[in-house]
Amino acid sequence: IAYFGLLPEWIGRGLGGALLTSAIERAWRMEPNPSCVWVHTCNRDHPQALANYQARGMVIYKIEEEP
Numbered sequence: 874i875a876y877f878g879l880l881p882e883w884i885g886r887g888l889g890g891a892l893l894t895s896a897i898e899r900a901w902r903m904e905p906n907p908s909c910v911w912v913h914t915c916n917r918d919h920p921q922a923l924a925n926y927q928a929r930g931m932v933i934y935k936i937e938e939e940p
Contacts, residue, residue, distance in 0.1 A: 893929055
């Protein structure tokens with residue numbers, strides 16, 4: 874998933890989870906069949922973004938610190 878987010882006026886309305894679930898399901902249906910689905914995030918994302926990803930089965934793979 875290259876980009877995922879909501880415009881500020883749509884945050885907090887319960888849409889993020891449903892949209893992310895749909896995006897993940899669609900990613901898994903792509904051809905050729907993927908072996909994994911990646912989401913890159915950073916500390917500039919919404920404070921609830923990581924919890925949203927984790928609630929949908931995503932796990933932290935790697936944490937990189939900027940020098």
